[in-house]
Amino acid sequence: MATKLQGFPRGWFVVAWSNDLAVGDVKPLKYFGKDLVLFRTETGEAKILDAFCPHLGAHLGHGGAVSGENIVCPFHAWEFNGEGECTAIPYAKKIPKRAKVACWPVTEKNGVLFVWHDSEGNGPAWEVPDIAGHGTPEWTEWYPNILEGVKTHPREIVENVADSAHFPVVHRTEVDSFENIYDGHKATQHTVGTAEPPQGGIDHFDITATYHGPAFQISDMKGYLHTKLLLAHTPIDEGHLDLRFAVMLEKKGPKTESFAKFYVDNLRLGFHEDIQIWEHKVYRDVPRLVDGDGPIGKLRRWYSQFYRSENV
Numbered sequence: 001m002a003t004k005l006q007g008f009p010r011g012w013f014v015v016a017w018s019n020d021l022a023v024g025d026v027k028p029l030k031y032f033g034k035d036l037v038l039f040r041t042e043t044g045e046a047k048i049l050d051a052f053c054p055h056l057g058a059h060l061g062h063g064g065a066v067s068g069e070n071i072v073c074p075f076h077a078w079e080f081n082g083e084g085e086c087t088a089i090p091y092a093k094k095i096p097k098r099a100k101v102a103c104w105p106v107t108e109k110n111g112v113l114f115v116w117h118d119s120e121g122n123g124p125a126w127e128v129p130d131i132a133g134h135g136t137p138e139w140t141e142w143y144p145n146i147l148e149g150v151k152t153h154p155r156e157i158v159e160n161v162a163d164s165a166h167f168p169v170v171h172r173t174e175v176d177s178f179e180n181i182y183d184g185h186k187a188t189q190h191t192v193g194t195a196e197p198p199q200g201g202i203d204h205f206d207i208t209a210t211y212h213g214p215a216f217q218i219s220d221m222k223g224y225l226h227t228k229l230l231l232a233h234t235p236i237d238e239g240h241l242d243l244r245f246a247v248m249l250e251k252k253g254p255k256t257e258s259f260a261k262f263y264v265d266n267l268r269l270g271f272h273e274d275i276q277i278w279e280h281k282v283y284r285d286v287p288r289l290v291d292g293d294g295p296i297g298k299l300r301r302w303y304s305q306f307y308r309s310e311n312v
Contacts (some may be wrong), residue, residue: 005155007238008032009306011185011213012107012114012128014232014244017144021046021113026071028061032117033237036104037061041069047082048104048115054086055099110134111142112230112246114216119308126185131218131228134248142230143260144246145268151240152278154233155303158214160274161189162299165292170273172196180295182302187211195223214306225259226250229267243271 015029021040028051029036035051037060051059053073063074070079070087078099079088086099105116105124110131116124133139160166162180167173175193182188188210195205209219209229216232232244245267249260289296 005153005304005307007119007308008117008235009154009214009303010118010120010122010125011215011306012116012124012126013215013234014112014230015048015115015234016113017142017244017246018046018108018111018113024066026061026064026066028059030236031115031234031242033235035059035061036115037064037071038113039064039066039071041066041082043069045069045082046106046108046113047071048106049080049082049084050102050104052101053078053080054101060101110230112232126213129212129218131230133228133250138251139228140249140251140256140260142246142248143264144244145264146245147243147268147271147275149236149240150233150243150275150279152275153239153283154214154235154241155283155300156278156281157231157233157241157243157274158187158211158303159296159299161187161209161211161217162294162296164191164294167191167193170277171270178294180298182298185213185305187299187302214303225252225256227263243275245271 015031015038021038023040023042023044026037026039029038036048037051038048040046051061053060053075055076055078058073058075060071060073065072067079070081072079077090078086080101081087084101084103086095089095107114107128109128111134114128164175164178167175173193173195175191177192179190188208191207193205194202196202205221205223207219207221209217211217215234216230219229221227221229227247227249230246233241235241247260247263249256
């Protein structure tokens with residue numbers, strides 16, 4: 001089976017944290033090799049459209065403004081609703097039928113904004129799951145972070161699901177048990193072991209980490225504290241991506257917040273350990289695997305389902 005993965009996979013992708021987009025905010029985005037605009041309407045709905053006005057090509061994300069449920073072009077004040085339809089032109093009596101921009105499916109859950117991407121134009125094939133505990137008094141809010149413009153392909157990050165052998169070498173983690181489960185659009189890694197975080201200490205952990213599609217993973221981690229991790233990677237173009245991650249912790253007294261910040265710092269350092277590998281490696285279509293490697297072939301077959309059939 002050829003493994004040339006061209007273009008971008010089908011699935012839900014994280015584009016922002018909810019707290020970063022207030023009512024009336026307009027933000028330019030660049031993902032999937034396209035210029036997009038993200039805005040929040042006056043009723044609180046988050047919307048994403050293709051960025052360029054069909055009139056004379058102004059970028060709606062640079063100088064555009066929200067008016068009610070619409071975004072207003074900064075060049076000639078054409079207005080577009082959240083479905084990309086032009087609803088008003090201040091100096092014209094008739095709106096052209098083709099005065100539209102493409103609209104992207106958006107969902108907002110767990111304090112996170114997701115966009116659906118499918119190069120064939122099909123709608124969402126599964127839902128973003130709710131994260132148990134989010135928004136309850138027993139858990140903290142997210143402690144988010146982002147690593148921008150990482151020079152790698154998303155498949156390199158996803159392969160960590162199956163690559164058990166890299167943990168002791170790259171992350172000073174001893175793995176006692178390691179299991180992969182593949183179920184439709186979900187891929188789950190269950191790992192038990194002992195970690196030595198970059199900033200010191202010892203952590204005995206039990207982690208269940210599930211990808212929901214090709215682009216974001218939710219982990220339930222039981223160690224020194226009970227934590228949940230959201231890991232998400234969104235391609236900017238075919239060679240670069242933004243890597244987002246956030247942790248929330250079950251509250252265990254006044255030291256929880258300080259531990260959360262320490263935990264995020266360790267995660268950031270840990271991802272940099274991976275990044276220095278990802279940004280300088282090549283992808284082997286036919287790797288020379290040995291019996292101690294994890295189920296990398298099975299992971300690749302699972303991941304290929306999110307690409308157009310002629311690309312895999």
